[in-house]
Amino acid sequence: QVQLVESGGGLVQAGGSLRLSCVASGSSFSINAMAWYRQAPGEQRELVAGITSAGDANYAVSVKDRFTISRDNAKNTATAYLQMNSLKPEDTAVYYCAADSDDWVLAGLHDFTFWGQGTQVTVSS
Secondary structure: OEEEEEEOOEEEEOOOOEEEEEEEEEOOOOOOEEEEEEEOOOOOOEEEEEEOOOOOEEEOOOOOOOEEEEEEEEOOEEEEEEEEOOOOHHHOEEEEEEEEOOHHHHHOOOOOOEEOOOEEEEEEO
């Protein structure tokens, strides 16, 4: 089983920055794709950014050029980061980290297997 632990959420003013972290660990560790999703109240969950094991990244149109996803890989652990700049009130949501052993999950072929508990990001105007 794989555990994901997110951190870095909080309250920030519009135009500010936050950096989210997600540490993946566990037995039989095999993580390839990692991603950040978000869900605002009353809205569906949406993919914010994803990154493959090779470091190829993709972004939602609404965050492109403002957010950057990156990752560090080590034996039996992996960490994904989401650097969020020029934050807007509409970025307010619970942000979830997701991970999977299959890079193709980012093509939408199936849902991510492992999920974190989420971290709240609130952007005030």
